[in-house]
Amino acid sequence: MEKSSFFIGICPPHLLEQEIHRIKEELRQKYGIQGAFRSKAHITLQMPFNLPIKRQEDFLKDLMAYLRNQKAFDVQLDDFGNFEPRVIYINVQENTALNALQESVERFMKGFQVFNGTHKNNGFNPHITVAFRDLKKQTFYNIWDEVKNREFREVFTARSVVIFKHNGKSWDIFKELKLEGL
Known part of the structure; x- marks a missing residue:
């Protein structure tokens, strides 16, 4: 059975995403890391999961219906x-x-027989990754020393839920589901 890999998240607006991309680029230039470039800046709502191709259309239709009354909200x-x-x-x-x-x-995903909403039972810890996967321990500590006291404060309105699909190398936006206004 042929499957595709997906995950679900919230993306910041374009200008803020560009600002976060600049941070990733700065870290790539200084430390040679690039794992965080496999997807746009996002907050993960559902960890990656596989879905049979024949179920994708129903999945999207049902998710859109499920989120129909979800309101937009601010994220700091x-x-x-x-x-x-x-x-x-x-x-x-x-x-x-x-x-x-x-x-x-997460409740919706359980209805689709996907149960990994809280990875390794660590709960939901929302964040936007700027460095991971290809970080060696020493590089991690060097970067952490550099950014741990750096200020970064922004607020954006989450206006959509984004479904990402893996293309074999990186994650592309597959579908964007708009949320209702404030």
């Missing part, structure tokens, strides 16, 4: 954090609306 980004020793990210402030949306997506 605040400085940097990490999952030692392999991931450096931009923090997302505690957000009731974001948590509720993630829980809602």
